[in-house]
Amino acid sequence: MAAIKADESTNAKGLLFVEGEECVEELRSVAIAGITTKGGSWSEAALVALAKVLKKANVVLIYLKDNDDTGSAKAEKVLDSCTKVGLPCIVIDPVAIYPGLPEKGDVVDILKVMDSAEFIKKLEEEIHRAVEEGRNQEAKAAAESQEQQEEKKSKRIPAADKVAEEIAEELRDRLAFNNITSSWMRYEAELPGVWSVESDNFIESIVSNILKTLEISGYGSHSYITNIVKKLRCELMQRTWDEKSANELLPFSDGVLELATGKLLPHSPGYKFTWALARTHDTNATDWSLIDEFLTHATGGNPALKEILICFANAVLVGRSDLQKFLHTIGIGGSGKGTYMRLLVDLIGISNVHSSTLEDWCGNRFEAANAYRKRLIVFWDEDKGNRQMGKFKSLTGGDWLGAEEKGKKAFQFKFDGMVAVSSNFPVFAGDNSSGMSRRIIAIPFNQGVVPSKRRDLNKDFQPQLAAFTNYLLSIPAERVTEVLLGLESVPEMDEQFWEGRIRTDSIAAWLNDCVIRDAMASTPVGNDSNNIHTLYGS
Known part of the structure; x- marks a missing residue:
């Protein structure tokens, strides 16, 4: 949820802005007015032109975005366009109105489970909360010294590919992408010495935690993380997965047994084991x-x-x-x-x-x-x-x-x-x-x-x-x-x-x-084997 020019939003008229004509029609079906872009145009020029018209009408634009990355990207465009024109704008997160909203859901999905009165009530609550948040942010920004503001401006969010290269160098022995199965592999995620399959979502969560550790924030869209993961895939790609054979090395929880010598070797990611015996190797055990x-x-x-x-x-x-x-x-x-x-x-x-x-x-x-x-x-x-x-x-x-x-x-x-x-x-x-x-x-x-x-x-x-x-x-x-x-x-x-x-x-x-075998029986097959005119004649 975000708002600009919060102080100007108090007395002006609110205009609900949604994504797509289907959303507008759904709002109208429950007697709620709403607008969208003409022909679905979301270019900067079209949004700026719309913002200029609305500013003359002295309205506050209330944008109820869709619940996906595309919706977040469009919300940023709307905010930027309104900022350039000076039009008060409030962006509402639909999940705040209906926490159970599925991914890619919009106002159509909300009105399927919520009547118009409840929707309007929750929408107004979020608008007031956004206005209050905006006031607080503006007050906080005003209180910051010029030196602090300059320091923030000087901090640039690093490019996704550069971050990915640093992460790849750090995790090269613990993270890999198996090209054969198109799956991520993580070393010792579950068992010592074993590579385990991880989902794309979990890898994204790992990257997100690394970004927190590196104090990288303010990157906005989730696509920043997605781009890092894509670059990581290129950096850590394994074209083949050459796992050591159990005929040579047998993995236990406390090491790897070399069968030829009987030596217990330490675990190593280079063995590429995707399995191990979940017990230690006890050379002294003899009773079975x-x-x-x-x-x-x-x-x-x-x-x-x-x-x-x-x-x-x-x-x-x-x-x-x-x-x-x-x-x-x-x-x-x-x-x-x-x-x-x-x-x-x-x-x-x-x-x-x-x-x-x-x-x-x-x-x-x-x-x-x-x-x-x-x-x-x-x-x-x-x-x-x-x-x-x-x-x-x-x-x-x-x-x-x-x-x-x-x-x-x-x-x-x-x-x-x-x-x-x-x-x-x-x-x-x-x-x-x-x-x-x-x-x-x-x-x-x-x-x-x-x-x-x-x-x-x-x-x-x-x-x-x-x-x-x-x-x-x-x-x-x-x-x-x-x-x-x-x-x-x-x-x-x-x-x-x-x-x-x-x-x-x-x-x-x-x-x-029906048949009894006679071990002593024999059947002659002929006595003309030397006749060259026969099939097997020599």
């Missing part, structure tokens, strides 16, 4: 007996199945997406598959996990963006359904994924984490492509626990996560590769695969029910 006992029970004491589950946990921890494998735990309720999945979540940290469904993943075009920079994607308690699995195969096969967020440009990325699925029954058996059968690690969970003996094991596992982590990191990468690629046959997994196949494949079901 409760987790070991659970894995033994869940696999029925089968050492091969147990090793697969342990190696998959290693793959989740260090990001072995190069294996192009995903885990599918299959079993009845209470068999431990959910406990194992939650163990994986606790191991890598809930903030580094995305929970989805096959229906969403395969059918929702915005879902893939949620997996960006996550370490584990879990699909809980899935059911069989008729769905196209192409996007799921791309997720687990190291292919490029298209990510799309509302209001932002789409981008592509390769998921470098792991995927785990749980269900009561096989849900992928209907897909007979080699791509699916090559990627799946189907683990049967058949060791049920009666309801009376079930408890929250994951709560008991928490103190042993550090020791379990140390054990997982001690497993050679070559062994993890051998186990998860299935280089050693596991009869229980073969049986699980075959059971799932005969559920959905009629030919497999017929073979299983």
